[in-house]
Each structure stands twice: as C-alpha cells, then as structure tokens.
Amino acid sequence: MKCTKCAAPAAINMRQHRLALCGDHYVEWFRAQTERAVSKHRMFSREERVLVAVSGGKDSLALWDVLLHLGYQADALYIDLGIDDGIRYSDRSLTHIHRFLAGRPEANLQVVDIEQVCGASIPDASRLTRRGRSKPCSVCGLVKRHVMNRVARDGGYDVVVTGHNLDDEAAVLFGNTLRWQLGYLSRQAPVLPASSQGLARKAKPFHRFYERETAAYALVRGIDYMYDECPYSVGATSLRHKAVLNELERQAPATKLQFYLGFLRAREEGAFEGLDAARPDLSACLECGQPTTAGQRCAFCRMWEQVNARKGRLGEPARAENSR
Numbered sequence: 575m576k577c578t579k580c581a582a583p584a585a586i587n588m589r590q591h592r593l594a595l596c597g598d599h600y601v602e603w604f605r606a607q608t609e610r611a612v613s614k615h616r617m618f619s620r621e622e623r624v625l626v627a628v629s630g631g632k633d634s635l636a637l638w639d640v641l642l643h644l645g646y647q648a649d650a651l652y653i654d655l656g657i658d659d660g661i662r663y664s665d666r667s668l669t670h671i672h673r674f675l676a677g678r679p680e681a682n683l684q685v686v687d688i689e690q691v692c693g694a695s696i697p698d699a700s701r702l703t704r705r706g707r708s709k710p711c712s713v714c715g716l717v718k719r720h721v722m723n724r725v726a727r728d729g730g731y732d733v734v735v736t737g738h739n740l741d742d743e744a745a746v747l748f749g750n751t752l753r754w755q756l757g758y759l760s761r762q763a764p765v766l767p768a769s770s771q772g773l774a775r776k777a778k779p780f781h782r783f784y785e786r787e788t789a790a791y792a793l794v795r796g797i798d799y800m801y802d803e804c805p806y807s808v809g810a811t812s813l814r815h816k817a818v819l820n821e822l823e824r825q826a827p828a829t830k831l832q833f834y835l836g837f838l839r840a841r842e843e844g845a846f847e848g849l850d851a852a853r854p855d856l857s858a859c860l861e862c863g864q865p866t867t868a869g870q871r872c873a874f875c876r877m878w879e880q881v882n883a884r885k886g887r888l889g890e891p892a893r894a895e896n897s898r
C-alpha cells in the first residue's frame with residue numbers, strides 16, 4: 575500500500591478515514607489533528623500553562639511529544655504509585671519517561687512519589703482501607719485525581735491533560751451506557767472546565783485517535799514507551815468492554831468512532847444537559863483545601879487517615895501528614 579499523499583510505502587492505513595500515510599505524512603497528519611481538537615474544543619492556548627499527566631505509556635508520551643512540538647508550554651507530571659508486584663512496574667514506567675527526557679532538554683518533569691509523600695504505596699494503602707479490599711484501582715484513581723489537581727493548583731497550571739484515546743473513551747461510554755449512569759454521561763467530555771471551587775480544567779486532546787494510531791505515532795517518532803499494562807488491570811471491566819468494542823470494530827470498521835462521535839453530537843445538542851444538577855455543591859476540604867462533595871474532609875484525606883490508623887495498629891510508624 576502507498577501513501578495517499580506522496581506514493582512512498584505507507585506506514586499506516588486508516589480505513590475509517592480512507593487514508594494511508596507514510597511515516598512523515600502520518601506525523602504531520604497526527605499533529606494537525608491534535609491541533610484541530612485542541613482549538614475546536616477550546617482546550618488551551620499557547621499562552622496557557624499545560625500540565626501533561628504522563629504514565630510512561632504510548633498515549634501520554636506521544637501527547638507530550640506533540641504538544642512540545644506544536645509549541646505549547648507543556649510540562650509533565652508522573653505519579654509514582656509504588657506498584658511493584660514483582661515486576662517493578664512503576665520504576666520501569668519512570669525509566670521510559672527518563673529516556674523520553676534524554677533527547678528533550680527543554681522538557682520539564684515533576685515526579686510525585688506517593689510512598690514518600692503519603693507514607694505508603696498504592697498497593698499497601700489499598701490493603702489497609704475498605705476502598706481497595708479487592709483491587710487497588712479505586713484507591714489509585716482517587717489518588718491520581720487528587721494529586722493531578724493539587725499539582726496543577728500549586729504550580730499555577732491552567733489545564734491538566736491526559737492521554738485518553740478513542741478506545742478508552744468509547745469503553746467508558748459503553749460502560750456508562752450499559753448502566754445508564756446519566757450523571758457520568760453528562761460529565762464525559764473532551765474538555766471539562768475548571769470549577770469555581772478549585773477543580774482544574776481537564777482536557778483529552780487524543781479523544782478521537784484510535785489506540786493503534788497513537789501507538790503508530792509513538793513508533794514512527796521512535797518513542798520508547800512502556801508496553802506493559804498495570805498488573806492490576808487484568809480482569810478489569812474496562813478491558814472487557816474494550817474487547818467487545820474491538821470485536822464490533824473488526825466486523826464493522828469505524829463502529830467505535832461513530833459510537834463516540836454520535837454521543838458527542840448528542841451532547842452538543844443538549845441531550846445530557848441538567849442531568850448533573852443533582853450533584854451536591856463542592857466545598858473546600860478542611861484538611862487539604864481541595865474541593866470535595868463530602869462536606870468536611872475529602873475522600874483522599876479520609877482514606878489516608880484510615881490507612882495511617884491501621885498502620886499504627888499493625889505496629890508500623892504512622893505518617894501524620896498527607897500530600898499537602
């Protein structure tokens with residue numbers, strides 16, 4: 575197959591766009607599509623400071639690469655979750671990020687090590703709390719959201735961006751639709767504005783790219799990304815939903831794109847407006863100052879209090895402070 579633009583051998587064929595491109599034209603196309611998504615959804619401007627949440631995987635490193643290349647003020651944040659499980663998952667993720675940094679002296683990275691800052695790794699904390707009795711993913715999600723927001727606030731960033739791609743978004747949409755979770759549906763968007771109570775703006779510039787497209791960009795650009803999934807993701811509901819959608823896509827190409835874009839259209843036409851109204855007002859957590867619906871103290875602070883109390887009972891030194 576040949577590149578539609580220059581007739582060189584194609585590096586990727588995108589059936590849903592009826593487009594085959596060589597490496598150079600693919601990089602050009604991919605960056606232009608990202609720029610278009612950023613401006614269409616008014617995610618951020620070149621005058622604003624962007625915090626890219628990087629995991630070491632293909633999506634977030636490709637995103638950081640594209641934003642730096644397009645001239646955005648994009649610094650990155652890596653949250654070291656202390657996931658070991660015999661394969662040093664978190665350390666290996668950081669190694670990939672350091673390799674990415676090696677060729678980019680202009681790039682700034684901030685690392686927040688949860689064990690150092692909060693006193694326990696995510697797997698250890700989740701063993702000591704009701705939230706994470708079966709798997710650490712819920713504790714992990716809570717901590718990641720909290721830390722991203724705090725670093726954005728403390729560092730004066732205008733927006734937090736993540737590498738979520740079309741496969742991720744379609745799977746979340748599928749899960750929310752299966753359970754008709756209208757509140758979640760109304761809040762699933764390429765960009766969420768900052769709230770007056772202190773939640774940072776959040777954006778997903780890659781929401782229209784298939785996973786294979788972000789992987790292709792990373793490969794063509796020579797980004798040495800972390801290939802493995804988190805060991806705790808085995809058996810996750812989101813992976814089951816992804817498998818179902820992959821099968822549908824195999825039988826009818828562009829299914830995922832149509833499913834997701836149809837949802838965005840319905841959203842723009844107001845189909846989900848007002849469904850978020852039942853959400854209680856946010857107020858500042860008395861301990862860390864971050865927005866919370868819980869009234870007095872946020873779920874993050876309550877979770878670490880429980881972890882520290884149980885650690886104390888088990889004879890391990892408890893940690894008084896959290897990630898303030």
Ligand code: AMP
Nearest residue numbers: 627628629633634651652653736737738
């Ligand atoms: P995941 O939930 O693992 O699919 O990751 C979705 C997005 O969240 C990634 O593309 C990153 O932007 C961000 N992310 C995931 N893990 C981390 C981490 N440990 N540190 C910073 N950002 C992360």
Ligand code: FES
Nearest residue numbers: 710711714804806
């Ligand atoms: Fe958080 Fe796997 S438990 S990334």
Ligand code: ZN
Nearest residue numbers: 577580596599
């Ligand atoms: Zn070409």
Ligand code: ZN
Nearest residue numbers: 859862872875
């Ligand atoms: Zn708090």
